[in-house]
Amino acid sequence: MKIVIAGAGEVGYELSKVLSIEKHDVTVIDERKKCLQRVLENLDVLTVEGNATSPNVLVEAGAQDADLMVAVTSVDEVNIIASMMAKRLGVKRVIARVRNNELSRPDSPLTPSELGIDVLIHPEESAANEIHQLVKRASATDVVSLADGQLQLVGLRVEKNSDIINTTLEDLAESYSEIPFRVVAISRRGRTIIPRGNNQIMPLDHIFIITKVEHIRDIVEATGHKDVSLRRIMIAGGDEVGRMLARKLSKDKQKWEIKLIEPNPDIATEIANNQRDILVLNGDPTDPNLLVVEGIQEMDAFVSVTEDEESNIISCLMSKHLEVKKAVALVSKPQYIPLSQTIGIDAVVNVKASASDEIHRHIRQGQLLTVKALQGIKAEIMEVVAGKNCDISDKPIHSIGIPEGIVIGGILSGDSAEVATGDSVIKKGDRVIVLALPNAINQVEKLF
Structure with a gap:
């Protein structure tokens, strides 16, 4: 498949990497020489330096012959204009990342297809959905629903007190023969293992298990965790991800007590007016003193989704120090993901990785x-x-x-x-x- 990608940032780079491994014919467009240099040095793809809103640049990238155009620059307007032009030039299918949710609303005066966009990706909503799944399952670092919701893949960290340490997967299956499950991957000190029956489970392994939904509690307890239910949650940050997460939680059958902290008084007022069932506080969500005063130590779950990812990590570490059961941090730098899990944060969500996953799924x-x-x-x-x-x-x-x-x-x-x-x-x-x-x-x- 011939694919043109507009934008060589993290999302564009990750997509290019995966698609080039899969032997697609990929061309990446970007104005920034430094980003294109990174692509050229590491990936087997073509690059075109220029603005994706330029018809000449799109033609140089081969848009007129492309099967697919993916617009993932950091600017919504560039993605929309590039999509319109690419469609006019003859691209068969267009996927665009647009942060503003106006186009995806049912009452929008314009539909994405009228702007040449076949699939609209909203990365913040993808991240909010992922966090929503994570906080519903207390001990999991990853939760993926499969087979129409009948099976789930859960990621779990094996605690030092777990009874399954030094057990081979064959012996584990025999010990829990009444539970249908399969260990499909192990992450050990940054190394990914596709396991066989003679592989042993070691302390602090990060294991990925597929099982039926009704058996997850038993699997969680076997790894040394208690599958407790969470009820009180504090959200630090009221930007798009925080707002969407609060909305999803308030619609849950499970009744949450939600507390959200937002520094911008106008945004805090708007959220409070639209979400009457949550407590909205105006303050700095990265201020440890404010978090303590507002009762972070009494929360079951703490989610930090501010734009400052370093503060998200630090706030989550503080919440774990105060014995909050589940802490989830929003990050954007891929190198923070293995680090944050090593130092004790329960789960991290990467907005850019969520967007890349969704685009890849559509491709x-x-x-x-x-x-x-x-x-x-x-x-x-x-x-x-x-x-x-x-x-x-x-x-x-x-x-x-x-x-x-x-x-x-x-x-x-x-x-x-x-x-x-x-x-x-x-x-x-x-x-x-x-x-x-x-x-x-x-x-x-x-x-x-």
């Missing part, structure tokens, strides 16, 4: 139904339809010879989902849950 739509990159681990979880020409169907998984870097975690056959074992059989038309390292993703498509 891969068709046979690949879900694509999700996991924080702190170099692997992706995806749902794949076993196609008509699938060679591995109607055979037990243990006899297939799955390539290195790939593990099958679950199968949705009709309306029934099951956790995959060596004896499971994949039939044509089944939806199969696969975890794969980046260099093995092409092999997943060939397998199915």
Whole structure:
């Protein structure tokens, strides 16, 4: 597929990296020489220096022959204009990142398609959805719903007091034989392991498990955690992510007591007027004294989503020191993700990674139904339809010879989902849950 990406920032760079690994023909446009230099030095893609709103620059990048245009610059207006021009030049499909939510509202006077945009990505909403899932599951560092919500992938840190330390995965499966589950990946000191039965679980391993939703409590307790329910939550920051998160929590069946702190008095007043069921405070959410005065130590969960990511990390560390059960920080620099989890923050969410995941999912739509990159681990979880020409169907998984870097975690056959074992059989038309390292993703498509 020929793809033009406008914007070589973090989202554009990550997309280019993944798509080039998948052997797509990628061209990146940006005005900044430094960003393009980084792309050229590290990735197998073409670059064009210039403004994406220039028709000549788009033509130089090959937009007239492109299958897809992805506009992910940091400026909404540039993304919208570039999308309109690319569509006029003949690009078959356009995906644009737009932070302003006016276009996505039902009462908007203009629809995205009228501006040449086929898919509109709102990165802040993607991040708010991710945080919403995380705070609903107290002990998890990652939560991904799969197989129409019947299965979940959860990331859990193995505590030093856990009974499963030094246990092999074979012995673990035998000890908990009444619970269907599969350990599909282990992150150990920054290294990603696609495990086999003889791999042992070590203290502070970050393990990723697929299981049925009803068995998550048992799995969580086995790793040394208590799956407590959370009720009181403090949100530091009332920008887009904080506002959307508060709205989602207030609509939950689970009744939350929500306290939100926002430094801008106008924004705080607006949130308070629109969200009568939450307590809104006007103050500096990065001020430790204010957080203590407002009762951070009494909260079950603390979420810091201000624009200052260093303050988000520090505030979350302070909340953990005060024994808050769950702390989630919003970050934008990828290098902070493994660091923050090492120093004790329960989970981090990267707005740019959330946007990149969503765009990637739309690019891969068709046979690949879900694509999700996991924080702190170099692997992706995806749902794949076993196609008509699938060679591995109607055979037990243990006899297939799955390539290195790939593990099958679950199968949705009709309306029934099951956790995959060596004896499971994949039939044509089944939806199969696969975890794969980046260099093995092409092999997943060939397998199915």
